Amino acid sequence: MKIVEVKHPLVRHKIGLLRAADISTKHFRELAREIGSLLTYEATTDLPLESITITGWNGPVAIEQIQGKKVTVVPILRAGLGMMDGVLEHLPSARISVVGIYRDEDTLQPVPYFHKLAPKIEQRLAIVVDPMLATGGSMIATIDLLKQQGCQHIKALVLVAAPEGIAALASAHPDIELYTAAIDQQLNKQGYILPGLGDAGDKLFGTK
């Protein structure tokens, strides 16, 4: 599995701000969206371009545009919604494929409860977004679902990844690419990432 821990100073700065215990809901949301945008910039460096000729101010001019491959953004509910607008800043025409999965607090197993995928998903690049890759169970279940529907080209964008989650994801889906703003130290006994961000969904939605 290709793993990219983005080292850009803007990303390093913003992920540091996200770790503050007293961060406001507003600031957490802003930073999650902004880092989502910066990760998208990194994750799209290999999108193929094609040349076309258009009419410019002084006649025909050759320009480059991203080739026809369609994109779907896949937020994993709830917390993935916090990164979705950052992706759409760069890919405003992308279809959205919503996947609802929560992690059972006791077993740490992913529990699917909803999905509504974009049409022709087998022809699309899927950019899956979720702030936290902890055990990896939620991301693996989402990618299982996308592949069952025929999706072949998948990139995952997360804010913080635990080594345990990276290993599990690489074992289950070695063909995908993972972009993360930080690889942290470990999981605690409750399956939370250390030093991590705490509960990203609760921080984004103000539910605690």
Ligand SMILES: O=P(O)(O)OC[C@H]1O[C@H](OP(=O)(O)OP(=O)(O)O)[C@H](O)[C@@H]1O
């Ligand atoms: O890698 P895992 O061990 O599966 O854990 C990570 C998952 O846990 C969190 O979601 P949560 O279950 O809290 O749902 P929420 O987004 O609705 O808060 C997070 O947003 C991931 O989806």
Ligand SMILES: O=c1cc[nH]c(=O)[nH]1
């Ligand atoms: O650290 C973690 C792990 C799972 N889910 C979160 O929101 N945070």
Ligand SMILES: [Mg+2]
């Ligand atoms: Mg949560």
